[in-house]
Amino acid sequence: MRDMKGERIEPRIGNEKADPADAKSGRRNRAAETARDSRRESAATSRVVRDVLLDSPSSRYVPPDLPVAPQDGKVKRERGYTKASPQGRRERDTGQKTGRTGKKFWRSRNSSWINRKLGAVVFLVGLCLGIYWVSGPVAKVFERPIKSVVVEGDFNFITKQRATELIGNEIDGDFLQLDLMRLKNALLGDPWVEKVTLNRRWPDTLVVKIAEQKPIARWGDGFLNQRGEIVLVDEASKLSGLPWLQGNEADAPEILQQYQDLSQLLRSRGLEVIALKCDNKKSWRLTIKNHVEIALGRDQVMEKMRRFVTVYDTQLSNIWLDVKAIDLRYTNGVAVRWVADSAMARKYIKSQAQVKLPTPAASVTPQIN
Missing domain, CATH: 3.40.50.11690 (Cell division protein FtsQ/DivIB)
Structure with a gap:
């Protein structure tokens, strides 16, 4: 219980008289309580002033409706705040940190780009070496001579013997190395031949289809x-x-x-x-x-x-x-x-x-x- 001034009043029961020792002890307790309340209010005021200092462009600005914190001693700042100064030290520190961060970013990006290029070059070199190593055995498999030629078509004006002779003059390579376009042009050079179709039949057969001209x-x-x-x-x-x-x-x-x-x-x-x-x-x-x-x-x-x-x-x-x-x-x-x-x-x-x-x-x- 407190009186009108805010001081604590000890309740009394019956007609007991107050003990002088108890009264003295009560006054000490009230004084201690008052000091604690004053410190709490001072701490709250200091916290408000610190928040205003951080948000304002100048540390000298003080809102008129807020109490001014005492400036005689250094105030301990809470965790999470950095030191602010009117000369803009914080901005300089931030710019320096940003510059260092940007340099690190570009340095890491350049190194990653170089690594990718080197990896691509190594992959292409390995692929070329693999193809060169495999091409030899594969070429031996496909390098085989043509053993048979099948000639198809209706031979009314050009004889089959004549067609076989034209084909034989142009076959001078292996199964895959044969120049089909040259063979086709040689057959089309005969005036009785209108169309030629050439096909390779695995493993060693050449199929030639000849369509004759139709004279009207x-x-x-x-x-x-x-x-x-x-x-x-x-x-x-x-x-x-x-x-x-x-x-x-x-x-x-x-x-x-x-x-x-x-x-x-x-x-x-x-x-x-x-x-x-x-x-x-x-x-x-x-x-x-x-x-x-x-x-x-x-x-x-x-x-x-x-x-x-x-x-x-x-x-x-x-x-x-x-x-x-x-x-x-x-x-x-x-x-x-x-x-x-x-x-x-x-x-x-x-x-x-x-x-x-x-x-x-x-x-x-x-x-x-």
């Missing part, structure tokens, strides 16, 4: 393939059964296309085109089997051929053997020349004699409308 028609000293390309050959006797196309080399694809269109139209009537010519004036003339020549002119070629087919179906199919030539260069009809001394030729000559017309030459060209 004769052209000069060679032939036209399916793309309208002119292929020259040394011996054209094998092409004697093909139709013969003539014209400018620049017009070869167009002439081939015209031949195919005309052949498709006439094939249904049993008529076969054996020759087709296009001169410098773009005038077309074709020859049908049994050597019947048909003049088509320069324009409306397919329309004129349809007109001929109509006349053939109605007038000429039964007497086709007597026909020598046909001219389709008219706008609304066709002219027919008969074979000399044929039945149709004698018939027309006799009919002209009955009407007292001048006797024509052996070959006449009446017009059929």
